[in-house]
Amino acid sequence: MSVTIKDVAKFANVAPSTVSRVIANNPRISDKTKEKVRAAMEELGYHPNFIARSLANQSTQVLGLVTPGSSDVFFQNPFFPTVLRGLSEGAHEKQYALQLVTGKDEEAIYNGVVQMVQGGRVDGVVLLYSKVEDRILMYLRERKFPFVMIGKPFKFVDEITHVDNDNFQATKDATDYLLSLGHERVAFIGGDVNLVVTVERLLGYENALEKAGIPYRDDYVLHESFLLEGGQDAVCELMELPLSERPTALVVADDLMALGVLNTLNKVGISVPDDLSILSFNNVLISEMSRPPLSSVDIKIFDLGYQASRSLIKRIENPDEPYQRIIVSHEIVKRSSTEQSLK
Amino acid sequence: MSVTIKDVAKFANVAPSTVSRVIANNPRISDKTKEKVRAAMEELGYHPNFIARSLANQSTQVLGLVTPGSSDVFFQNPFFPTVLRGLSEGAHEKQYALQLVTGKDEEAIYNGVVQMVQGGRVDGVVLLYSKVEDRILMYLRERKFPFVMIGKPFKFVDEITHVDNDNFQATKDATDYLLSLGHERVAFIGGDVNLVVTVERLLGYENALEKAGIPYRDDYVLHESFLLEGGQDAVCELMELPLSERPTALVVADDLMALGVLNTLNKVGISVPDDLSILSFNNVLISEMSRPPLSSVDIKIFDLGYQASRSLIKRIENPDEPYQRIIVSHEIVKRSSTEQSLK
DNA sequence: CTCCTGCTTGATCACGCTTACAATTTTTCA
DNA sequence: TGAAAAATTGTAAGCGTGATCAAGCAGGAG
Numbered sequence: 001m002s003v004t005i006k007d008v009a010k011f012a013n014v015a016p017s018t019v020s021r022v023i024a025n026n027p028r029i030s031d032k033t034k035e036k037v038r039a040a041m042e043e044l045g046y047h048p049n050f051i052a053r054s055l056a057n058q059s060t061q062v063l064g065l066v067t068p069g070s071s072d073v074f075f076q077n078p079f080f081p082t083v084l085r086g087l088s089e090g091a092h093e094k095q096y097a098l099q100l101v102t103g104k105d106e107e108a109i110y111n112g113v114v115q116m117v118q119g120g121r122v123d124g125v126v127l128l129y130s131k132v133e134d135r136i137l138m139y140l141r142e143r144k145f146p147f148v149m150i151g152k153p154f155k156f157v158d159e160i161t162h163v164d165n166d167n168f169q170a171t172k173d174a175t176d177y178l179l180s181l182g183h184e185r186v187a188f189i190g191g192d193v194n195l196v197v198t199v200e201r202l203l204g205y206e207n208a209l210e211k212a213g214i215p216y217r218d219d220y221v222l223h224e225s226f227l228l229e230g231g232q233d234a235v236c237e238l239m240e241l242p243l244s245e246r247p248t249a250l251v252v253a254d255d256l257m258a259l260g261v262l263n264t265l266n267k268v269g270i271s272v273p274d275d276l277s278i279l280s281f282n283n284v285l286i287s288e289m290s291r292p293p294l295s296s297v298d299i300k301i302f303d304l305g306y307q308a309s310r311s312l313i314k315r316i317e318n319p320d321e322p323y324q325r326i327i328v329s330h331e332i333v334k335r336s337s338t339e340q341s342l343k
Numbered sequence: 344m345s346v347t348i349k350d351v352a353k354f355a356n357v358a359p360s361t362v363s364r365v366i367a368n369n370p371r372i373s374d375k376t377k378e379k380v381r382a383a384m385e386e387l388g389y390h391p392n393f394i395a396r397s398l399a400n401q402s403t404q405v406l407g408l409v410t411p412g413s414s415d416v417f418f419q420n421p422f423f424p425t426v427l428r429g430l431s432e433g434a435h436e437k438q439y440a441l442q443l444v445t446g447k448d449e450e451a452i453y454n455g456v457v458q459m460v461q462g463g464r465v466d467g468v469v470l471l472y473s474k475v476e477d478r479i480l481m482y483l484r485e486r487k488f489p490f491v492m493i494g495k496p497f498k499f500v501d502e503i504t505h506v507d508n509d510n511f512q513a514t515k516d517a518t519d520y521l522l523s524l525g526h527e528r529v530a531f532i533g534g535d536v537n538l539v540v541t542v543e544r545l546l547g548y549e550n551a552l553e554k555a556g557i558p559y560r561d562d563y564v565l566h567e568s569f570l571l572e573g574g575q576d577a578v579c580e581l582m583e584l585p586l587s588e589r590p591t592a593l594v595v596a597d598d599l600m601a602l603g604v605l606n607t608l609n610k611v612g613i614s615v616p617d618d619l620s621i622l623s624f625n626n627v628l629i630s631e632m633s634r635p636p637l638s639s640v641d642i643k644i645f646d647l648g649y650q651a652s653r654s655l656i657k658r659i660e661n662p663d664e665p666y667q668r669i670i671v672s673h674e675i676v677k678r679s680s681t682e683q684s685l686k
Numbered sequence: 687c688t689c690c691t692g693c694t695t696g697a698t699c700a701c702g703c704t705t706a707c708a709a710t711t712t713t714t715c716a
Numbered sequence: 717t718g719a720a721a722a723a724t725t726g727t728a729a730g731c732g733t734g735a736t737c738a739a740g741c742a743g744g745a746g
Contacts, residue, residue, distance in 0.1 A: 004703085005702065006703095015725065016726090017727080020703060021725090029725080030723080030725090049462060049463050050463060051397045051462075051463045052463075052701070054703090057731085076628060078419070080424055081423055084418060089445075092446060100440070102434075120394045120395075286629065288571075289606050348732065360695080364735095371695085376694080395733045395734090397733090398700095400734065
């Protein structure tokens, strides 16, 4: 068995509680005994037992991370590692550890969250997504368990601390940019309609068209998964339009999807950006390395994660902290996949 | 505060210990009281407290994951999410959770591991890499703490359970394949020389050349980081060779790196596979979507993770389990980046 | 009817730490 | 110098479970 607080106490000739106070750096302990106890800890190679501490203070210093139901898909997207880096950095600064909730399907993840929360394994939870209907969100809200969300809550926007981009504005900006290049037939390839981000972006797209006086067309709006395959499928659908009606520009809600688009276009002999401009979202590493390099809206994924863990920890340490909406900026990074319309 | 075992006991008119036994499904409890207690648990919405349980049994049902010092680099590579999926699946099957050790540099990660281990936060650790010199490995070994490694240990191969590919053979196979296509000037672009996988693969490459009677050239062997930039740098170096001496085929130790190679080659006007064949490793998703699609050695990353968490759990549950070397198969997936040499 | 056996269940302590409260020592000041 | 106040440290009771050991109880043998 490893060294406990009692061993240290015995060694330093003090009571266990004194050792505990030294660990907490309690000011009511004299500097002399602090020194003595610290020397003893050093000597014996003492490390506090987190589990015992957790049980005593009812706090674990662990944050739980919840991925959307389809973990597989989510893991494959470079969004995940990037947001994880941000989360990790924010957590690390405050000495929190990260624990993952994994599971094959939504049911499994839901159970995982319940176990984590009720089992007292974590002090708070980060939802790495925002869905239209979400059991997990409801559960956490009902139990008043500390959590933050990355993305905009579908309901209760003012009662949930969340970190988000202004996706409406970002997509409006993106669409405006394509319009400013002279494109008039601009299509939108979004993700799962159950994700709030998809909804928000679609609204931004629609708004930009409306402002420009361009009628909205149903057949210019597609929804696919945030995967390479999603991009492929989207292109196939667009190809079914008569040649003269095909869009000359695309707003794609995700880089990985855009990469799929790019490759499929290449196969069918459509050149980017000469025949078709593409502007996508996320600005992950691959967008820079694709052929041609993708113009992409940088949504600062790292910051999303970083702010999320920081604000969650704030909520945990002060439950009266007001609910916040934290908006991370966005920026269009222009590369070679967008070009003036030929008209 | 939430429902405890005592509340359930009171509600069901039994002793707390009886409830505990019902949870453990102890056969010494009559079916009648089991029913009664279960009903009470249901009624009160009881969920066992993991922390208290952990303290009582000295086991947490959590596995710690340790990334190599440069977490940033590691996170960016699609290897990470894939191996994570495998780990997650293996852990989930046995009801284990995953906790990440994160940190900016090696020092921070080392401290994180020590805290995790001494703090009793995890029952075992998975090292997601194998380095030539590794403090963390040494530490875990000395403390006889359960751990497994993904990759081949540099030392103590027979005293460390690990999951690995036969990287020597795999790279030999890869090189042989290129040789069989008629290439005689085959270069090797590996990763960090401190990683054992790099060493192993280099040996395999050398061995294949030797068997084929082709002399080994220092200037055909490069070491870069497992990143897009690594690939770029490698190409730049190779470009410094006189035209007639440039390799006609490349073995690249990582897909992401190969993607960097591909793009840089494209910029300098070298065509793949016409001018240069490329065979890389990992067979992650992007290898399929690059232009041209990359031939790649599939090392079954998911399986590496899956086997790792399974064997770690075995070790945890039975400390006398013999040390094992688990080899995951590999397979060359031929796509369009490799072609017959023109000669 | 008593005693023993075997099946169930209860009481109690231990896990390692925190913390309210009590006890002790030191300091302060009339 | 002595008592009260302040500073410091010790005692002990939890935190929620698991596990050991003892106790209760029914049924069967003698």
